[in-house]
Amino acid sequence: MPQRIEPGPQQESVWDYPRPPRVEPVAKPITVIFNSVQIVATTAAMRVLETSHPPVYYIPPQDIQPGVLVPVAGSSWCEWKGRAIYFDVVVGDQRAERAAWSYPDPVAAFAVIGGYVAFYAGPMDRVTVGGEQVVPQPGGFYGGWITQDIVGPFKGGPGTAGW
Secondary structure, eight states: OOOOOOOOTTOEEGGGSOSSOEEEEOOSOEEEEETTEEEEEESOOEEEEOTTSOOEEEBOGGGBOTTOEEEEEEEEEETTTEEEEEEEEEETTEEEEEEEEEOSSOOGGGGGGTTOEEEOSTTSSEEEETTEEOEEOSSSSOOOEEOTTEEOOOBTBTTOTTO
16 A cells, blocks of 8 residues: 555545445535536535545536437446446537446445436546646546645546555
8 A cells, every 4th residue: 555645734544435335425515517518517516435435526417508418338336336327528529438437226324316418627628626637547547626625635647556
């Protein structure tokens, strides 16, 4: 296990997040911009907190611009939440493949995020939480968003698979 970074004032350590994960509401405004278009604006997101991971933010579908999510084939399985489905994000002539996902029928403990959508920050032009631009979680699989109020180290980069 890596050396835990001690959180400063107003910070959280991802190593203090629980396993199994916890889901909680987010009061801060969240925006997602793709191809210069704001496709998400919400103050009603939920975040999932899991040991060693930056939070994953789930957006209510009514706060996503209609028509930007195109369902794609395939799914994955989360030991905590159940089966995830994926979407391409399409705005104008730009497409980000498999850049968003959802749990249409999650297990009971995560029912509150059923149908909500999470976005990978990396393919988007800009993603913000409370006005702060997020940094994508390292690696290509996990979709956490790193902000100044959390510290790691974070799972996802090279050499972290066994954490």
